[in-house]
Amino acid sequence: MIDAGFGRLTDPPASLLLGGVRVLDPSAGTDEVRDVGIVDGRLADPATVPAGAPRIDGHGLIAAPGFCDLHTHLREPGDAAAETVASGAQAAARGGYTTVCAMPNTDPPIDSPDRVRSLLDAGRDAACRVRVIGSVTVGREGMAVADLEAMAAAGASGFSDDGASVPSADTAVQALRALAGLDRPLVEHAEDADLAGGGVMRAGRTASELGLAGWPAEAEVAVVERDLALAAETGARVHLTHLSCAASLEAIRRAKADGVRVTCDVTPHHLAMAETWIAGDRAFSWDEPRRDATLAFDPMCRVNPPLTTREDAAALLAGIVDGTIDAIATDHAPHPAERKLVPFDQAAPGLIGLETALSLGLAAVEAGALPLAALVAALSSRPAAIIGEARGLVVGDVADLVVFDPSARWRVDRPTLASASTNTPLLGMTLPGVVRLTIADGRVTYRA
Numbered sequence: 001m002i003d004a005g006f007g008r009l010t011d012p013p014a015s016l017l018l019g020g021v022r023v024l025d026p027s028a029g030t031d032e033v034r035d036v037g038i039v040d041g042r043l044a045d046p047a048t049v050p051a052g053a054p055r056i057d058g059h060g061l062i063a064a065p066g067f068c069d070l071h072t073h074l075r076e077p078g079d080a081a082a083e084t085v086a087s088g089a090q091a092a093a094r095g096g097y098t099t100v101c102a103m104p105n106t107d108p109p110i111d112s113p114d115r116v117r118s119l120l121d122a123g124r125d126a127a128c129r130v131r132v133i134g135s136v137t138v139g140r141e142g143m144a145v146a147d148l149e150a151m152a153a154a155g156a157s158g159f160s161d162d163g164a165s166v167p168s169a170d171t172a173v174q175a176l177r178a179l180a181g182l183d184r185p186l187v188e189h190a191e192d193a194d195l196a197g198g199g200v201m202r203a204g205r206t207a208s209e210l211g212l213a214g215w216p217a218e219a220e221v222a223v224v225e226r227d228l229a230l231a232a233e234t235g236a237r238v239h240l241t242h243l244s245c246a247a248s249l250e251a252i253r254r255a256k257a258d259g260v261r262v263t264c265d266v267t268p269h270h271l272a273m274a275e276t277w278i279a280g281d282r283a284f285s286w287d288e289p290r291r292d293a294t295l296a297f298d299p300m301c302r303v304n305p306p307l308t309t310r311e312d313a314a315a316l317l318a319g320i321v322d323g324t325i326d327a328i329a330t331d332h333a334p335h336p337a338e339r340k341l342v343p344f345d346q347a348a349p350g351l352i353g354l355e356t357a358l359s360l361g362l363a364a365v366e367a368g369a370l371p372l373a374a375l376v377a378a379l380s381s382r383p384a385a386i387i388g389e390a391r392g393l394v395v396g397d398v399a400d401l402v403v404f405d406p407s408a409r410w411r412v413d414r415p416t417l418a419s420a421s422t423n424t425p426l427l428g429m430t431l432p433g434v435v436r437l438t439i440a441d442g443r444v445t446y447r448a
Contacts, residue, residue, distance in 0.1 A: 006090050006127050006418075006446055013041025013442040014399065017049040021058025021403065025065060025393040026377035036063055038399045041442020045395060056437065060407065065380040065391035066098030066400040066440055069354065070187070070265055071162070071241050071329035074100070074130070076122060077115075078107025083334040083420045085119070088354070089126035090446075091332070091419040095354040096379075096402035098128050098440035099389060100332075104135040105163040111135035111146045113154035120155050127445040128438075131157040131387055133187055136175050142167040145175045152182045157387045158239065160187035163304075165223045167193070172227065176236035185237040185263070185386065188227050190248065191305065195219035200345045202244075202275045202306040210279060210297070212345060215306050217245040224248040228255040231262055239386060240264040242331050244305040246315035253324045263386050265329035266316045267303075268353055268360040275307045277425060278344070284360075285313035286369040299340045299347030300425040303333075317369050320378050327383035328375070330357050334421030351424045355417055359431035362406055366432060372406075399439045408434040 018036040025031075036058070037046035069092065075083040083091075085102075092100045102119055104110035110119060116132050123130025134156035138144045140163070148159055159179065165188060166172040172186070179186055196219040201207050203214025224240055228251060231238040243249060243266050255262050274285045280296040281289045301307060308316075319325035333350025340347050361379065364370040380402075381391040393401060410416065410433075412426045438446040 006093060007444045008125050008127055009129065009441055009443055009445070010125050011443045014439060014444045015039050015050055015053040017046055017053060017055045018058040018063060018403065019055060021061050021063045023063050023393055024373065024376050026373060027065070027381045027392045028394065030393065031373065036393070038439070041399055043393060043395050043397050043399050058403065061403050061405050061436060063393065063401055063403045064376045065393060066402055066438065067096045067379040068099040068384040068389060068391070069097050069330050069332065070101050070327055070383045070386060072100040072102055072332045072354065073334065074102045075334060076106060076119070081336050085122045085126055085130060087418065087420040088332070089123065089128045089130060091354040091417070093127040093438045093440070093446035094418045094435060096358055096404060096435045096438055097354060098400050098438065099131060099384065100128055101131045101133050101157060101387065103133050103162045104160060105140060109135045109140040111138055111140065113147070113150045116151050116154040116156050128440050133158045133160050135159065136161045136166055136186065137171065140164070142171065145171060145178065148175065148178045149182060152184050156184065158185045158187045160189065162187065162189045164193065165189055165191050169226060169230065172230055173234065176230055176234040180234050180236040185239040187239045187241055188223065189242070190220045190223035190227070190240055192219045192222045195222060200302060200306070201278050202308055204275070204309065206275050206279055217247060220245055220305055221247045221251065224251050228252065228260055228262060232258070232260045235261065237261045241329060242267050242270065242305060243316065243325065244270050244308045245312045249315055249319045249324055256324065263326040265327040265383065266320070266325050267331045268328060268357045269303060269351060270308055271313055271316055271364065272360045273301070273307050273425070274310045274313055277301045277307055284363060284367070285310050286364060286367045297344040298425050299342060299344050300351060300423055302344055302347045302349050303351055304349035317364065320370060321374050325378070326386060328357065328361065328378040329383065330354050334419055335423045336421060340423045352419050352421055355419065356412060356424065356426055356431065358404060358435065359433040362433035363431060399442045401439050402435060403437040404433055404435045406433055410434050
């Protein structure tokens with residue numbers, strides 16, 4: 001048997017047999033029940049698996065390509081109390097992820113080749129591959145464009161000033177012209193700071209009822225439309241991250257039809273948790289509201305961009321189904337308790353998501369709001385392609401996969417989470433979907 005717990009990318013390659021597992025491979029259009037063999041870290045004919053290798057009963061389980069998260073905060077350097085590369089990678093492996101993209105809003109920011117290399121080095125012995133998104137501007141200050149070419153040469157997979165947009169069109173154009181020749185995307189956090197003002201939740205009726213400052217959808221849409229126009233002008237790649245409203249999606253849909261090089265993602269919490277969660281609702285966006293006034297103003301529900309309306313959540317789910325939205329990305333944003341256990345409008349925005357993303361997606365599948373194949377593609381092959389990684393379950397390839405039980409349930413509790421932080425409003429809830437096995441680069445990185 002394979003011991004339960006976490007492994008590392010430096011462990012010996014695995015050999016094992018998965019018997020009778022449902023293989024769901026979006027890149028090949030495969031959905032079938034069969035045996036899967038792994039020999040010395042590569043997918044192999046099941047008949048060639050050595051007699052002494054572990055056998056795993058896969059009946060009732062699904063094997064899919066390893067998940068890829070385009071938006072993860074690992075908090076190193078500068079904030080190891082919230083998360084480390086090691087703890088974040090273990091949370092990722094437990095959630096079925098084999099690759100995560102570490103965002104650059106750290107202290108100091110990842111704005112130089114040396115800092116890119118340092119973060120890549122920190123991930124070499126982790127429980128998943130760690131890719132690096134470098135800062136677009138020096139110090140993430142939104143002024144001078146950083147040395148994007150040198151950071152790309154050092155291994156940066158994309159560039160972002162996440163936590164803020166590139167503030168001026170002139171700076172954005174300069175960055176995009178540099179990126180056009182590097183085949184790296186600008187990963188844009190779409191937020192016009194002037195329009196957002198001091199908003200802490202989505203502007204509208206619920207914000208008015210709660211007396212909280214509203215963050216209008218136009219704050220996102222304005223930057224989305226600006227960057228789409230600039231991408232068309234420069235021919236560069238733009239990736240718009242954590243979309244939260246239907247109007248942004250419509251603009252992207254039109255741009256894709258016009259041939260603009262744009263991709264985008266949405267978070268699990270923007271799909272599943274509507275703005276009414278701040279008023280105490282704990283029903284998912286596709287279910288009937290279920291309010292408990294004692295849960296209102298939960299600071300765990302403060303995120304940026306803010307939780308959206310049920311109508312926008314439905315539009316975002318539809319965007320995954322029709323392919324306009326390329327990926328589901330967690331925006332895993334760990335914070336220690338002292339930053340969250342404060343009044344709602346003072347709480348640090350963000351929640352953890354690596355260990356609950358699959359479960360929220362499966363909850364949508366169970367409700368008929370999302371096809372299983374679309375969920376798996378948005379978690380695995382489609383985001384991986386954006387950063388140049390292949391995902392598939394073809395004999396001969398290096399094994400990179402997740403095996404999960406879609407019917408099993410688990411309770412989200414502090415002891416069950418591998419992340420160093422536990423800031424999520426899902427604490428205490430029971431969710432579908434349990435990851436049984438994660439294999440990254442041919443190594444077992446998690447076994448339940």
